[in-house]
Structures are given as structure tokens and as C-alpha cells.
Amino acid sequence: MARNPLIRKIPKMTGQGTGGHKSAGILDDFAVRKNVATKEGTVEKVPVNENDITNKAYVDNIATRSEIDLFLTENASDIGGYFDMETNVVTAAKENIVQSITANSTTLIASFASILDDGEIDAIRLLENGVYGMHIHAEAALARNLFIYFEFYHRTAGGTETLLGTSHDSGQLTTSEAEYNVHASIESDKSFIAGDRIVAKVYGRNTGAADKNITIYMEGDTASRVEFPGFVSLSNFVMKSGDTMTGDLTTTGLNLSKVGANIITATNANGDLRLGAGGGTNDLKINVDGKIDIFEELNMNTKKIINVVDPTSAQEASTKNYHDQNKHRVFQGDDNTGATLSAAGQEFYLNLGTVRMTTGKGETMQNAGSLIAMGANFDITASAGVGLDLQMIAEINGVEKFSLTLDPNVAN
Numbered sequence: 001m002a003r004n005p006l007i008r009k010i011p012k013m014t015g016q017g018t019g020g021h022k023s024a025g026i027l028d029d030f031a032v033r034k035n036v037a038t039k040e041g042t043v044e045k046v047p048v049n050e051n052d053i054t055n056k057a058y059v060d061n062i063a064t065r066s067e068i069d070l071f072l073t074e075n076a077s078d079i080g081g082y083f084d085m086e087t088n089v090v091t092a093a094k095e096n097i098v099q100s101i102t103a104n105s106t107t108l109i110a111s112f113a114s115i116l117d118d119g120e121i122d123a124i125r126l127l128e129n130g131v132y133g134m135h136i137h138a139e140a141a142l143a144r145n146l147f148i149y150f151e152f153y154h155r156t157a158g159g160t161e162t163l164l165g166t167s168h169d170s171g172q173l174t175t176s177e178a179e180y181n182v183h184a185s186i187e188s189d190k191s192f193i194a195g196d197r198i199v200a201k202v203y204g205r206n207t208g209a210a211d212k213n214i215t216i217y218m219e220g221d222t223a224s225r226v227e228f229p230g231f232v233s234l235s236n237f238v239m240k241s242g243d244t245m246t247g248d249l250t251t252t253g254l255n256l257s258k259v260g261a262n263i264i265t266a267t268n269a270n271g272d273l274r275l276g277a278g279g280g281t282n283d284l285k286i287n288v289d290g291k292i293d294i295f296e297e298l299n300m301n302t303k304k305i306i307n308v309v310d311p312t313s314a315q316e317a318s319t320k321n322y323h324d325q326n327k328h329r330v331f332q333g334d335d336n337t338g339a340t341l342s343a344a345g346q347e348f349y350l351n352l353g354t355v356r357m358t359t360g361k362g363e364t365m366q367n368a369g370s371l372i373a374m375g376a377n378f379d380i381t382a383s384a385g386v387g388l389d390l391q392m393i394a395e396i397n398g399v400e401k402f403s404l405t406l407d408p409n410v411a412n
Contacts, residue, residue, distance in 0.1 A: 047185065066232065068124070070198060071225045072112050072136070072218035079159075082113045085198065085226065087120045094220025100211050101146065101204035109148070109216055112226070113155065114198040122194035126231040127154060132165055133183045133227040134200065137217035140173035145208035147172060148216070149182055150200055152228065157195035164190060169205055177217060192230070200226045 047054045070085035074095035077084050083097075099109040114121045132152045140146035147169040153161045165184035173180075204214040218224040311318045 068230045069225050077113045082111045085112045085114050090219045096217045098215045101206040106205045109202045111201045124192045127190040128229040130229040136224045137222040139177045141213040143175045147205040153199035155197040155199045
């Protein structure tokens with residue numbers, strides 16, 4: 001009897017169950033027995049490619065990680081042939097790097113490294129396992145057979161680079177700039193210390209028969225960057241808003257170092273820098289190894305300078321005690337020409353053995369107190385041709401012989 005063509009043929013049973021028909025399902029494109037435990041219905045494989053199936057444990061693991069971003073630039077690194085990666089978005093004019101990709105091969109487009117001694121990078125203590133990604137803008141000279149991918153490295157202070165992971169290929173590049181996201185799954189943690197650096201290398205893959213160019217873009221509005229999970233010691237730095245820290249900074253102890261060329265610049269309304277100890281009886285102490293150079297006037301605002309040592313050179317400051325002890329002295333070799341030597345209301349001591357005071361150019365010698373010359377002889381001599389105006393309002397003590405020599409040809 002002929003079969004009715006409108007009735008569907010039931011396939012023969014090929015195993016246990018009620019029929020041999022295999023329905024189309026989500027796992028048809030996967031090696032089910034290798035990557036999926038069919039009895040429990042769980043996924044065991046760590047995903048690598050963008051469309052790989054994943055499990056709850058994998059998702060939970062990456063969802064709880066702190067992500068660190070480093071932004072690609074075209075600024076030359078201190079490492080020869082490398083470019084810098086900044087911890088902040090770089091909004092300068094968009095830049096690009098063009099590289100010819102060898103046919104049926106892969107070619108390095110550019111290598112990027114974190115900046116040496118960057119405080120935020122030095123605060124990293126651990127590169128954690130998880131998904132490491134790159135967001136990048138790129139285009140190709142031909143809309144087929146051209147792809148990009150990246151490698152992620154840990155670099156020590158000594159320059160040793162260790163490859164931690166390689167991403168999958170991007171989608172096929174187009175002939176106009178577009179965004180691409182590629183990822184690498186890294187399964188092991190990597191310790192990180194101050195002085196270590198992050199390195200990312202971008203490659204082009206060409207599956208065609210002719211060399212073709214790939215262009216990658218960074219800076220501007222691209223936000224091209226590397227993203228990776230890591231543990232950062234927050235105690236190593238103070239969070240800031242842009243380049244200006246907002247609010248007050250309070251510390252239990254603060255050491256400033258690496259401040260440019262050791263310069264602190266104040267930009268308040270007055271253009272001055274003020275250091276205060278918080279009022280009360282607290283002292284602000286500045287310890288300086290070496291000297292302090294002051295290039296403008298030093299305004300003490302009517303305050304004292306205390307604890308100054310006795311001077312030994314002409315331009316050094318003196319103490320009140322030093323001044324009091326020496327205010328009546330005229331040192332040997334000093335010339336007071338053109339001035340009036342006066343000790344009004346005070347005792348004027350001359351303890352010089354034989355005392356001689358010679359006038360010149362019409363100076364006035366006046367004493368309103370006691371003039372005490374402890375030498376055996378006290379001579380006052382007027383210069384030839386010069387009159388002397390000598391006013392002795394008080395007494396002269398301690399002198400065995402007093403001599404006054406005048407020029408009789410002039411008025412005295």
C-alpha cells in the first residue's frame with residue numbers, strides 16, 4: 001500500500017527512549033560530551049571566544065572584581081619604541097598609528113607601557129585572574145581578511161616581560177573607523193610591586209594574500225584602553241578629582257617628595273603659600289638640611305626673630321644681647337666720618353688704654369651723660385683747619401691726663 005505523502009514519517013529508534021528524533025537545541029554547536037557534563041547539565045569549559053557558553057561561577061567571579069583602566073596614547077614611553085598608557089582619559093587631539101600587516105601572517109602594530117613611577121600603578125598589589133580586555137578604535141585598508149588582537153604582559157623594574165594572556169581576534173575590520181572589544185581570560189593571579197609596569201601589545205592578523213594596512217586610534221574621543229582586574233592598596237594614595245584635590249587633607253604624618261623640581265606652588269587669591277600649625281600653642285617646625293635662599297623681602301609682621309647666634313661676618317643678624325654689649329664700641333679701623341657720635345643720656349665708655357679721639361670735617365662731639373675714659377691719657381685733637389664743636393655736658397672720669405688740641409686759626 002502506498003504511503004500517504006501528507007503523513008510525516010516517524011524515524012526509527014536508535015537508542016533508549018520513545019523515539020529517535022533529535023531536536024535542534026542550544027548545545028548543537030558545542031562538543032557536548034567534552035565541554036558539558038550532560039548528566040548534571042553544567043558547563044565545565046572556561047570560555048575563550050566571544051560566543052563561548054559560560055557558567056555561573058565564571059560570571060560571579062568576574063562580576064566582583066575591581067577594574068583598572070589604562071588609556072592608550074601616542075606619547076613616546078621611556079622604553080624605546082613603546083608608547084605611554086595613562087591612568088586618566090586623554091582628551092587631546094585624536095592620534096593614530098598605521099602599520100602594514102604581512103600577508104598570511106601577524107604583525108606587531110604598537111606596544112604600550114604604563115608610565116614609570118606612576119603613583120596609581122605603584123599602588124597595585126595584585127593582577128587578579130579574570131577577563132582582561134581592550135577597547136580600541138581601528139580600521140583597515142580592505143574590508144576583509146584583517147583582524148586585531150592584543151597581548152597582556154607584566155614587566156618588572158629590571159625590564160623582564162612575562163606574557164599573561166592573549167586575546168581572541170576581533171571581528172573583521174572595516175574600511176572606516178569602528179570600535180572593537182577583545183578579551184583574554186587569565187586564570188592565575190600575578191603579584192605586583194612598586195616599580196613594575198603593565199604592557200599591552202596590539203597585533204594585526206592578515207589572512208589575505210597581500211600586505212594591507214591597519215590603523216588604530218587613541219586619545220581624543222576614542223577612550224581606547226586596556227581593562228583588567230587588580231587589587232589596589234587605597235592607603236597608598238589619596239583620591240582626587242581630576243588634577244585638583246578637593247577638600248582638606250588631614251594626615252597623621254606627611255612627607256612630601258617628588259614634587260616636580262622640589263617646588264610647591266600656591267595659587268590662592270593672594271598668590272601666597274601659608275603653612276600653619278593649627279593655632280593654639282602648636283609650633284610649625286621646618287627642618288632644613290642646608291641653607292634657605294630668600295629672593296624677596298622677609299616680612300615678620302612685627303614678630304620677633306629669636307635664638308640667633310652672635311654674628312661673625314658683617315652681613316649677619318645679631319641678637320639684642322650682642323648689640324647691648326657692643327653699642328658703645330667704636331672698633332679699630334671703623335670710620336664714622338660724616339656722622340655724629342652721641343651717647344645722650346648714657347655713659348660713654350672708652351676702655352682703650354691711651355684714648356685718642358681725632359675730629360675732622362667739622363664733626364660735633366657731644367656727651368650728655370658721663371664720659372668715662374679708663375685710659376691713662378685722653379686726647380681730643382681737632383684736624384688742622386677744622387673747627388671743633390665740643391659739648392661736654394657732664395663729667396669725665398677715670399682720666400689722669402686730659403689733652404685738647406685745637407687749631408687756633410679757626411673758630412672752635
